[in-house]
Amino acid sequence: MTFRPILIGLVFLAMACQEKPKTAVKSIPRPTISTDGVRIMFPDLVMMRPFTTQPARLAAIRTDFSAPGHVAAMVVRSVETPSERLVLFDDPGLSDNYTAILQHRNNIQTQKGNLDRIKDLQAHGAASGKEVIEAQTQLANEEAAIISDEATLKLAGFDPKALRVARPNTILVVCEIPENQFGSIRQGLVCTLNFTAFPNERFVGRIDNVNDYVDNTTRQIKLRISVANPDGRLKAGMFATVQFGVTEGNFMTTSRDAVVTVQGRDYVFVQTGPQSIERRAVQLGQQRDDRVVVQSGLKVNDKVVTANVLQLKGLSFGY
Structure with missing residues (x-):
């Protein structure tokens, strides 16, 4: 009789020592991001709540800047030849380019005349084909040289013809x-x-x-x-x-808080569906109060995200 309580206790002890069944851990839902980072899809509406939006709209904006x-150059009359113009640059290198262009122009006119003369002589048997080719080559060299000098001036903001x-x-x-x-x-x-x-x-x-x-x-x-x-x-x-x-008119605007900048380019995020957000590249204009002019990238009434934008930046660009 004394063994029965001991046996019952051992049974309960064995039951207590048995491993409890594991509870299945639910995985945390995460947004799905397109390979290029442009589109973000959220698994439910709850995760969308922090990203409140404001519509892009037209507004009357006064822009000036x-x-x-x-002064990169000044134009004066030539003392020796009043009909001619002298251009005085603040950069000696540009002066050299412009002088070279004028010289090339004169050379081109001379080479064209020389080529015409040699072709006429060849037609009358007084010049060879080799002489024609040499004249054509000299003309081509001058034309190539003037292109290089003109490109240098244009990069500096000048049009040689003007x-x-x-x-x-x-x-x-x-x-x-x-x-x-x-x-x-x-x-x-x-x-x-x-x-x-x-x-x-x-x-x-x-x-x-x-x-x-x-x-x-x-x-x-x-x-x-x-x-x-x-x-x-x-x-x-x-x-x-x-x-x-100053220009006054209706311009597309959005909240300044909606804009993020990455590597010198500006972006906003637009809600395109109940659970989807899209990244848009935009060109910005002037800022007025809390609004900024958007010159391209948005349409009227686009739902632009204005809250927790930095989280979307991290998801979209991977940091």
Whole structure:
């Protein structure tokens, strides 16, 4: 009889020592991200709640901006030949390029005349085919050389043809504007300039040329502005601040909090479905209060995410 309680105790002890069944651990749902990071799909609406949105909208915006510049060249009449123009650059290298272009032009005219003469002599049996080929080669060399010098001037913001017909007693100001301001700039636009040497005066200029390329490093575009200089007070090399005309109108805007910048480019995130968000590259303009002008990348009423944007940045770009 005494063994029965002991046996019962051993049974309970064995039962207590048995391993309890494991409870299945549910995996935490995670968003799905496209290979290029552009699209983010959330598994449920709960995870979407922190990413509140505001619609992109049109708003009446007053835009104006300024940019630093300098007098890169001045145009004056030649003393020896009043009908000719002299261009005085602040960069001696550009002076050499422009002088070389003028020389190449003269050489090209000479070589064309020489080629025509030799071809005529060949037609009458007084010149050989070899002489024609040599004349053609000399002409081709001059034409190739002028292209190189013209490209150098254009990269600096000058059009060689425009320089040859520029008005005497004019200065040429070169300035650079950010790529995202390009939409409000056009050739012929009037602007005002303030020169460091004459801080209390305003000079009127006009955009003569907008460069054909954007600098890959700075994302800037060169402009050339002509300013009348009848009394010769403004000199090559002087610094100026260029104030561009004010434009008023309806522009696409979004909250400044919606924008993230990665490697010099601006992005926003747009809700495209109940559980989906898409990254958009945008070109930005000026900021007014808490809104920023969006020149491209958005449409009216796009649902732009304005809260917890840095989390989306991390998901989209992987950091």
